[in-house]
Amino acid sequence: MxxxxxxxxxxxxxxxxxxxxxxxxxxxxxxxxxxxxxxxxxxxxxxxNRAARGLITGRTGNLGLLVPDLGNPFFPSIVKGVQARAHEADHAVFLADTDEDPAAEAGLVRKLAKQVDGVLLCSPRMAEAEIRALATEVPTVLLYRRVPGVASVTAEFLDGMRQAVSHLVALGHRRIAYVAGPRTSWANRERVRSLRAVTRTRVELVETGNVVPQFEGGVSVADQVLAAEVTAVIAYNDLVALGLLHRFAARGVAVPHDISVLGFDDIPLAAMVHPALTTVALPKDQAGQAGVDLLLRERHRERRELPTQLMVRGSTGPAR
Amino acid sequence: MxxxxxxxxxxxxxxxxxxxxxxxxxxxxxxxxxxxxxxxxxxxxxxxNRAARGLITGRTGNLGLLVPDLGNPFFPSIVKGVQARAHEADHAVFLADTDEDPAAEAGLVRKLAKQVDGVLLCSPRMAEAEIRALATEVPTVLLYRRVPGVASVTAEFLDGMRQAVSHLVALGHRRIAYVAGPRTSWANRERVRSLRAVTRTRVELVETGNVVPQFEGGVSVADQVLAAEVTAVIAYNDLVALGLLHRFAARGVAVPHDISVLGFDDIPLAAMVHPALTTVALPKDQAGQAGVDLLLRERHRERRELPTQLMVRGSTGPAR
DNA sequence: TGGGCGCGTGAAAACCTTTACAGATCATGG
DNA sequence: CCATGATCTGTAAAGGTTTTCACGCGCCCA
Incomplete structure (x- = not known):
């Protein structure tokens, strides 16, 4: 033995x-x-033996990390950041993928809670009350979501959106569509809010219905976007934007000549396609690292807001 | 409390x-x-309290999972499969990303070893002897690697390669390039072996040097491939293939008109680009699930080999 | 009616480590 | 040479769970 x-x-x-x-x-x-x-x-x-030590010290040396969907390349990037920082601090990390199921989230966290020193909830879809309850049971840091009284790491969505819209306005766009993400997504609500604040008078805004935050979501809503007769479209995230691009190409709509497409996240993929996707880059590694720092330093109520950066690539151009 | x-x-x-x-x-x-x-x-x-239980039963209810790079969409898919199966069996999973660093692997596993019932090593890059040593210390299942005496889940590379080459030959290709992945990758060695076996007389094979198994690897080797004057190229994996596609497009080389491109893995991304990538689909979810099964059922020496499937899409066509 | 058996339950030990407390050792100063 | 204090080390308890063993109770059969 x-x-x-x-x-x-x-x-x-x-x-x-x-x-x-x-x-x-x-x-x-x-x-x-x-x-x-x-x-x-x-x-x-x-x-x-860490179990024995944990039993007496109450500290396990483990962290829990919850993500909605590892299939979205945005999240692996965050996971990598979390990993790196956690390992530096000699902590191991439990990963749980909730498959975009809000109902599964709380249960998974509670199961993990006993064997971790804290949990990182990445873009959690569950209700705010639930999160608040959880936060009283186990040290919690939110990534890409804000709940009063709970530590969080987010990005400057408002500024990112301002950069995006200014870019489009400078290119002559006056009628822009926004493809909304999941209703349960705080990030989506935040983007809508920022967008409305930023477009106010300069731009006419067309909002589509909510889609799943994946490639398929973009594909499914692309025709609606075309029918809306806008000259540019901002997607909830890059995956959705890529779905739009795909369907546009299939319909013979030229990007950015006929319509400009702008995403959010800056997943690695965004730079790999043709035309490469103009997008608002959100901090990923840094967000993960900052989250771990907050957790390990027991900053239980601190909020950090990291900067965003517009990445101009090939999918945006002058309005037709 | x-x-x-x-x-x-x-x-x-x-x-x-x-x-x-x-x-x-x-x-x-x-x-x-x-x-x-x-x-x-x-x-x-x-x-x-799992720690207390683990203390007495000797079982932790945890699994360790090692992947070379979560940034490659192939691995998140496997992770999801592992997760799903592990949670069904009421196990939690520790995830560690090694960043393609063979030296880091053994250390990470040994740190995890104390607090898990077993580890899943996904495409490990470390030396065979090291793996064998590890396997004596902690129950181990290999994913996408084979080592004598150690349980493993792999795919039928030979058959997959046969499908790929037959497809190209049927399209009239007689001179094909292979872009090799990491030297430390068992999958790469296996692909080369299969390729040589399958092409033997029918096809002239050109092998390039090894590249990093990422988009950048494909970009960097693309010009060499063009210089080799082949009519088709098989890439180590989809990411590399996408890198090729990208560079070809930049150089004005039409795919599949001027050259056919074929990948390996079938990551979700492969279907999203234009032209969509023809590729050999490897089991991902299933591999992850099978790995967990082997581990939990204590099949310490069993080998499972899952089927592969050629996905014909837009990036392959008749030879020029 | 009494002995034996089986079922259901409780007491206690065991897992491995950390830590508060007490004890031992040693040197130093009186 | 002894008392005192400082320094180092050992004892024992604690942490939450599982498991072995034994006990008590009710029932069956002789």
């Missing part, structure tokens, strides 16, 4: 207490003893 | 032993008692 602290203690001729001290607070044990214990522990390949 | 088994026991007027039995082996406790305990446990929101 695995080597325990007792094995080390016996081999070193000391008590278990001395072993644990030698390893976790070296300054309180006599140097000679400490070195001997450390050496023996190493030679035996001893690693403290 | 959290609700413990004692709270439930007290509330139900029974001992802790009865509570644990009512929940984990319901058949041994009197129905009336069992139902009452279950009801009270539920109303109190009791979930056993």
């Amino acid at each position: 695995a080597v325990t602290i007792k094995d080390v203690a016996r081999a070193a001729g000391v008590s278990a207490a001395t072993v644990t001290r030698a390893l976790s607070k070296p300054e309180v044990v006599r140097p000679a003893t400490r070195d001997r214990v450390k050496e023996i522990a190493a030679s035996l390949g001893y690693h403290p | 959290a609700v413990t088994i004692k709270d439930v026991a007290r509330a139900a007027g029974v001992s802790a032993a009865t509570v644990t039995r009512a929940l984990s082996k319901p058949e041994v406790v009197r129905p009336a008692t069992r139902d009452r305990v279950k009801e009270i446990a539920a109303s109190l929101g009791y979930h056993p």
Whole structure:
């Protein structure tokens, strides 16, 4: 079986207490003893059993991370950021994919709650009350969602939207469509709000119905967008924008000549297609890292808002 | 604090032993008692502390999953499959992204090893000897790699390659390039092997140097491929193929008119671009699920090989 | 009516670690 | 040389759960 602290203690001729001290607070044990214990522990390949340690310290060294859909390349980027920072801090991360199912979220978190020091909820779709309840049960940091009293990392949507609309306006666009994401998405509501604030007088805004935040969502709503006779369209996210692009191409609509398309997120894919997608880049790595920092430093109510950046590529051009 | 088994026991007027039995082996406790305990446990929101349970049972209810790069959409698909199956079996999953760094892999696994019932190594890049060593320390299942004596889930590369080459040959291609992936990738070696076996006499094969298995890898090697004067190119994976497509478009090379492009994996993205990518679909969800099954059922030496399927789309056509 | 059996339950030990507390050792100053 | 304090180490309890063992009760059969 695995080597325990007792094995080390016996081999070193000391008590278990001395072993644990030698390893976790070296300054309180006599140097000679400490070195001997450390050496023996190493030679035996001893690693403290984290479950046992967690039982007594109440800290597990684990983090939970919830994402709505790993199939959307936006989320893997965040996961990578979380991972990197968590591993630096010697924490492991539990990942759970909720498949865009709001009902599954709370249950998954509660199951994880017992074995983590905190959870990162990435773009959670559940109700605000639920989140608030959860936050009282386990240290919680929200990524891309804001709930009063709960720590969060978000991006400057308003500024991002301003950049996007200014860009389109400068290109002569005066009638713009917005393809809305999931009703349950805070980010979607936030984008709509920003968009309305930013377009106010300069631009006529056409809002479509809500779509699933995926390629298929864009495909399915593309014809409606064309029928709306706009010269530009802003999509809830890049995946939806790519869906639009796809359907436009199929219908022989030239981008950006006939219509300009603008996305949100800046997933790696956005730069790979033809025409490359103009999009508002949101912080991903940084958001993940900031989230972990907040969690580990126990900043339970802090809010961080990271900057956004318009990436101008080939899918936007002068209005027809 | 959290609700413990004692709270439930007290509330139900029974001992802790009865509570644990009512929940984990319901058949041994009197129905009336069992139902009452279950009801009270539920109303109190009791979930056993997994650390404490793990301490005594030696099972943690956790799985470890290692992937080389979550940024490659192939891996999130596998992760989703693993997740789904693991959650069904009431297991949580630790995810670790190694960033294509073979040196980091073993260390990450060893850190995880203490707190999981087993690990899934997805396309591990480390040396075979290292994997064999790891497999003696912790139950291990390999995904998309084969090592003697270690359980694994792979795909029928040979058959997939046969489908791909037959397709190209039928279209009149006689000189085909292969863009190789990482030298450390078993999948790459396997693809080369299959390709050589399958092309033997019918086709002249041109192999390029190794590239990173990403979009950039395809971009960087595209001009070499053109210089090789082939009529078709098979890429290590879809991402590389998309890189080729991108560079070809930039150089004004028409696909599939001037050159046919064929990928491997069938990531969701492959169907979203123009022209859509012809590719050999590898099982992703199923591979993940099969891996979890092998791990949980303790089939420590079993091998499973899942079928592959050529997806013919727009990027392949008759040879010029 | 009494012995035995089986079912259902409780008490206690075990898992491995950390930590508060107490004890031991040693040096120093009186 | 002893008392005092400082430094180091050991003992024991605690954390939440599962499991073994034993006990009590009711029932059946002789």
